[in-house]
Each structure stands twice: as C-alpha cells, then as structure tokens.
Amino acid sequence: xxxxxxxxxxxxxxxxDRVTITCRAxxxxxxxxxxxxxxxxxxxxxxxxxxxxxxxxxxxxxSGSGSGTDFTLTISSLQPEDxxxxxxxxxxTTPLTFGQGTKVEIK
Amino acid sequence: QVQLQExxxxxxxxxxxxxxTCTVSGGSISSYYWSWIRQPPGKGLEWIxxxxxxxxxxYNPSLKSRVTMSxxxxxxxxxxxxxxxxxxxxxxxYCARLTYTGNYQLDFWGQGTLVTVSS
Numbered sequence: 041x042x043x044x045x046x047x048x049x050x051x052x053x054x055x056x057d058r059v060t061i062t063c064r065a066x067x068x069x070x071x072x073x074x075x076x077x078x079x080x081x082x083x084x085x086x087x088x089x090x091x092x093x094x095x096x097x098x099x100x101x102x103s104g105s106g107s108g109t110d111f112t113l114t115i116s117s118l119q120p121e122d123x124x125x126x127x128x129x130x131x132x133t134t135p136l137t138f139g140q141g142t143k144v145e146i147k
Numbered sequence: 148q149v150q151l152q153e154x155x156x157x158x159x160x161x162x163x164x165x166x167x168t169c170t171v172s173g174g175s176i177s178s179y180y181w182s183w184i185r186q187p188p189g190k191g192l193e194w195i196x197x198x199x200x201x202x203x204x205x206y207n208p209s210l211k212s213r214v215t216m217s218x219x220x221x222x223x224x225x226x227x228x229x230x231x232x233x234x235x236x237x238x239x240x241y242c243a244r245l246t247y248t249g250n251y252q253l254d255f256w257g258q259g260t261l262v263t264v265s266s
Contacts, residue, residue, distance in 0.1 A: 041209075074252050083151070083256040084241065090250045127192055131251035135207040136182075140191035 042066050042130050046139035052147040059115040061142045063128035068108045072132040075104055075113045078141075079124045087126075088113065118144070149174040151242050151257035159236075159264050165229040169242030169257060176200050176223045180245035182253060183216065183227045185238040193238075197245050198225055232264045 043066035053059050063073065071091040078084035086095045088104035091111060101116045115122055123146055128139040155167035169181070183195040196206035198216040206214045210229070218225040229236060239261050243253040 072250055074250075076253070081258060083258045084243075084253075085256070086252055086254045089252040089254075095252075095254070129192070129194075129253070134194075134205055135209070136194040136251060138192040138194070 041135055042069060042132065042137050044128055044130055044137050044139040046126075046128060046142050048142060049140065050143040050145060052145050053118050054147045055118055055120055057118045057147075059118050059122075059144060061113045061126055061128075061144075063106075063111045063113070063139050065109045065111075065130055065132075069130045069132035071107045072130055073104075073106065073111045074129045074131060075102075076127045076129065077122075077124045078127065084127075115144075149244060149255040151244065151255060153240060153242050153257045153260040155260065155262070157261060157263060159232055159262060160266050161233055161264055162231055165232050165236060165262055165264070166226065167240055167242075167260065167262070168224050168226045171223045171225075171244075176218065176220055176225065180247060180251075181218065181225045182243045182245040184241045184243060184253070184256075186241070186259075187235070187238040192241075195227065195229075234264050236262070237264045238262060 045064045073091045075088040076084045092104045103114045105112050125141045125143045127141045150172045152170050159165045177200045180197045182197040198204045213230045215228045239259040241259045243256040246254045
C-alpha cells in the first residue's frame with residue numbers, strides 16, 4: 041500500500057493567517073492526490089483534486105500544489121469556517137489511502 | 148445536489164456482522180462508483196472499498212476477507228457488510244460517491260454514522 045504522511049498533525053492559527061499543510065507519499069503518485077476538509081458530524085468535502093484543481097464551489101483561498109511524492113495544501117487567508125481537519129488521499133492505485141489528517145485549530 | 152445518508156445499527160456485538168446502507172438522493176446511482184470509508188476514533192480515514200452500479204467491486208485487501216458490498220439500483224441504495232467484527236472495527240463509517248475522470252475522487256459524502264462494537 042502507498043503510505044501517506046501529513047505534517048503537521050495539528051496547528052494553531054489565527055483568522056487571516058496563511059496556512060500550509062504538507063503531504064508526502066511513500067512512492068511517486070504523479071499528480072493523483074486529493075485534499076478533503078472534514079468537520080465533526082458533517083459530510084467531508086472535496087477541496088482539491090489531481091493535486092491542484094479546485095473543486096467546483098470551493099473558495100479560491102484554497103490551493104494545492106506538488107507532484108511525485110510531495111504535495112502542499114495552502115489556505116491563503118484563514119477564515120472562521122476553515123477550522124477543521126484536512127486529509128490528503130492518493131488515487132494513483134487501490135487501495136486508496138489517506139494521510140492521518142491535520143487539525144487546524146483557533147489560536 | 149447529490150446527497151448521501153448512511154443508516155444502520157449503531158451498536159454491534161463482537162463476532163457479529165456489521166451492516167450499513169447508504170441512500171442516494173438528488174441523482175441516480177447509475178454510472179458511478181460508490182465507496183465506503185471509515186475513521187476509527189483518533190485515527191485517519193481508511194478506504195473500505197467501492198462498488199460500481201453494475202455490481203463489480205474492489206475491496207481493500209486488509210478487509211477483503213470480511214467485506215461484502217451490494218447495490219440496489221431500484222432503491223438508489225448501496226450497502227456494506229463487515230463480518231466477524233471486533234472492537235477494532237469501531238469507527239465512524241462514511242459512504243461516498245467515487246468519481247473517476249482519470250483520477251478517483253470522493254466528491255460527495257454522507258455525514259457518517261458511528262458504529263460501536265461492544266458486548
């Protein structure tokens with residue numbers, strides 16, 4: 041299985057901050073990388089697919105980059121509704137695998 | 148807007164079979180892949196597998212011996228059964244639509260349902 045490792049596992053930030061989350065794959069996955077946002081009791085939400093393509097309806101403050109083994113999710117200006125957990129997922133091969141998640145908390 | 152809703156028992160006894168159903172509304176179950184994912188307490192997401200609307204399946208090898216998925220296109224539902232459960236199967240279980248456009252992405256999810264394995 042392809043292992044996905046995210047860092048950090050949690051971070052504290054303030055509204056308006058620029059936030060960067062990284063995801064590393066245990067082998068090259070080209071650009072087959074998706075990012076999700078999830079909150080307790082709510083349906084998880086697809087933010088970014090194929091490493092850098094913004095899902096329809098997702099605010100432009102979210103962006104993704106990377107290829108091969110190293111990927112980044114950036115929130116350019118953190119908003120109150122962005123406090124959540126973010127997970128990366130590789131879609132290069134099955135079994136599909138996820139990172140362990142990064143919890144973004146209010147500072 | 149496609150919506151998904153998981154349903155099933157919230158408590159299952161050890162060694163028994165966990166059964167969940169996902170009802171899809173706002174769109175047809177046809178022509179898509181449908182997936183189950185779970186998240187044990189304090190851990191990351193784990194992909195359980197997918198089923199195509201035609202019935203073909205792809206399971207995570209780590210669970211393959213215990214998982215069965217099925218689809219009922221007449222009811223716009225798909226289901227998962229996980230046999231011989233233990234406490235390690237306690238998790239929030241999500242259903243999701245898996246769209247393939249050269250890349251597999253889970254573009255619509257249910258809210259999740261907590262299943263606890265305990266006697």
